[in-house]
Amino acid sequence: xxxxxxFGVLLGTAEMRGIEQSAIASGAVTGLDLMERAGRGVxxxxxxxxxxxxxxxxxxxxxxxxxxxxxxxxxIARILRQWGWAVDxxxxxxxxxxxxxxxxxxxxxxxxxPVGRLDLSAKLDLGGVDVVIDAVFGTGLSRPFEFDxxxxxxxxxARDIPAGESDHxxxxxxxxxxxxxxxxxxxDSGRILRRAGRAVPVGRRAHLTVxxxxxxLGHFLAEGPESCGRLVVKPIGLETQPDPEPxxxxxxPPGGLAKASGHKYRHGHALILGGPAGRGGAARLAARAALxxxxxxxTIGSPPEAMAENAARLDAVMLRPVKDAVELNALLExxxxxxxxxxxxxGTGARERALVAAALAHRGASLVLDADAxxxxxxxxRNFAALRPDCVLTPHEGEFARLFPDIADRLRALPExxxxxxxxxxxREAARRAGCVVLLKGEDTIIADPSGRCRINxxxxxxxxxxxxxxxxxxxxxxxxxxxxxxGFDPFDAACAGxxxxxxxxxxxxxxxxxxxxxxxxxxxxxxxxxxxx
Numbered sequence: 234x235x236x237x238x239x240f241g242v243l244l245g246t247a248e249m250r251g252i253e254q255s256a257i258a259s260g261a262v263t264g265l266d267l268m269e270r271a272g273r274g275v276x277x278x279x280x281x282x283x284x285x286x287x288x289x290x291x292x293x294x295x296x297x298x299x300x301x302x303x304x305x306x307x308x309i310a311r312i313l314r315q316w317g318w319a320v321d322x323x324x325x326x327x328x329x330x331x332x333x334x335x336x337x338x339x340x341x342x343x344x345x346x347p348v349g350r351l352d353l354s355a356k357l358d359l360g361g362v363d364v365v366i367d368a369v370f371g372t373g374l375s376r377p378f379e380f381d382x383x384x385x386x387x388x389x390x391a392r393d394i395p396a397g398e399s400d401h402x403x404x405x406x407x408x409x410x411x412x413x414x415x416x417x418x419x420x421d422s423g424r425i426l427r428r429a430g431r432a433v434p435v436g437r438r439a440h441l442t443v444x445x446x447x448x449x450l451g452h453f454l455a456e457g458p459e460s461c462g463r464l465v466v467k468p469i470g471l472e473t474q475p476d477p478e479p480x481x482x483x484x485x486p487p488g489g490l491a492k493a494s495g496h497k498y499r500h501g502h503a504l505i506l507g508g509p510a511g512r513g514g515a516a517r518l519a520a521r522a523a524l525x526x527x528x529x530x531x532t533i534g535s536p537p538e539a540m541a542e543n544a545a546r547l548d549a550v551m552l553r554p555v556k557d558a559v560e561l562n563a564l565l566e567x568x569x570x571x572x573x574x575x576x577x578x579x580g581t582g583a584r585e586r587a588l589v590a591a592a593l594a595h596r597g598a599s600l601v602l603d604a605d606a607x608x609x610x611x612x613x614x615r616n617f618a619a620l621r622p623d624c625v626l627t628p629h630e631g632e633f634a635r636l637f638p639d640i641a642d643r644l645r646a647l648p649e650x651x652x653x654x655x656x657x658x659x660x661r662e663a664a665r666r667a668g669c670v671v672l673l674k675g676e677d678t679i680i681a682d683p684s685g686r687c688r689i690n691x692x693x694x695x696x697x698x699x700x701x702x703x704x705x706x707x708x709x710x711x712x713x714x715x716x717x718x719x720x721g722f723d724p725f726d727a728a729c730a731g732x733x734x735x736x737x738x739x740x741x742x743x744x745x746x747x748x749x750x751x752x753x754x755x756x757x758x759x760x761x762x763x764x765x766x767x
Contacts, residue, residue: 272308274467298369299326304335306368323351371413372420387434411439422655423457458693487730500529501719507535508578515578522712572719576606624669690732698739705748
């Protein structure tokens with residue numbers, strides 16, 4: 234069985250189509266070659282996932298669409314029939330309207346098995362079926378796919394099937410395998426295309442999704458990871474084709490985290506602005522995170538009345554009273570303070586608004602704006618206009634909507650045609666407008682800068698970290714990014730590295746995680762990274 238391809242580079246539909254066309258035009262492959270390899274890759278992935286399927290004859294229902302995705306389905310049907318399986322095949326549309334390569338594979342199948350008609354208004358007959366192959370619509374889908382059988386497929390896909398040596402066949406379970414991407418999902422945005430007033434099944438739509446050459450954006454955005462089940466990427470002979478530049482990539486394990494010899498100021502001094510008494514926990518979480526990630530010094534600047542509370546909870550983190558913007562400006566005269574975090578637990582009153590304005594006006598330190606600072610920023614266009622390239626904004630969806638209401642409205646609009654507007658496009662547009670780095674938080678965290686450079690930090694598939702959905706987790710992330718900027722990382726790299734480490738710390742701790750655990754778990758993540766780099 235061939236190996237799966239690395240997940241590093243993500244492609245849009247147009248980019249994948251361009252790579253295929255370039256390879257065909259060069260004479261390196263033919264369309265039939267690609268279709269044959271894709272079909273074989275799906276069968277290989279099925280047998281890798283469930284070895285029991287390779288050891289006996291089973292029954293499959295192959296659903297083929299009117300394009301090249303359906304052509305892949307014909308290849309799969311033929312291979313499984315040759316393997317000894319019973320194969321039922323249904324085609325959406327007329328064979329005469331199939332693309333040329335798909336028509337060739339239709340005719341090859343038709344010589345050994347019947348082609349039934351896929352009726353979109355009828356339910357599927359799943360009696361005796363062990364595996365459903367969804368090869369109806371792949372990456373080229375541009376309109377909603379309404380099909381009564383989709384609800385059946387979603388119900389089947391919602392039931393777990395253990396990987397490996399399974400005793401769940403025959404007859405006890407039905408596996409759903411999607412070719413390229415589950416039908417109905419936009420491969421560029423990960424959104425389910427739908428019409429107003431029409432119910433569509435949500436949740437998992439396949440146990441296994443097999444795509445080709447490179448993963449697609451939609452596999453990692455929005456509803457994609459939940460819909461796809463397990464994702465496998467199979468090579469189909471396009472390895473010599475260059476990836477688009479700069480391209481969209483997933484975040485990767487960061488480098489530059491080791492410390493050389495030197496005193497603490499060599500590794501930066503981060504200042505975290507804290508809120509009033511009783512609201513200091515968020516700033517303390519951010520400060521602890523900045524210290525753990527390697528900032529040489531970390532100071533919390535808090536209202537005088539909160540000093541005693543913070544002192545009772547902190548040791549290595551230093552404290553300075555910051556009554557107002559005047560005192561903040563005086564503190565920032567220290568040139569050794571090179572990173573500033575404003576927002577966690579800060580408040581949104583007149584004092585806090587003045588602090589945000591002062592932080593934006595100061596040019597000597599990189600700046601992370603989080604939580605309450607984002608609310609203040611959204612309310613005052615003068616502050617927004619003062620944003621600069623060394624700022625990082627870290628909004629969740631609600632904060633993003635306050636900052637960029639028109640972009641958020643576009644993102645919330647019903648995706649009635651593809652390619653649908655995506656979180657990636659929204660973050661890029663926001664970063665261009667703000668003139669700084671935007672880190673849009675979520676399971677598919679997007680990091681974008683004003684130039685259009687972009688990364689996706691995915692907490693899905695093998696990196697799922699649901700335990701991060703806990704109070705204070707975002708404050709820790711803000712502290713990680715601030716600490717990395719104090720250490721000399723540029724804002725974009727600090728945001729990418731901080732987001733990656735945040736997920737890894739969540740995964741390393743696992744169930745029962747609370748935000749306080751994240752900074753304390755980080756050292757084991759860093760040790761592992763440094764050992765791998767040695």
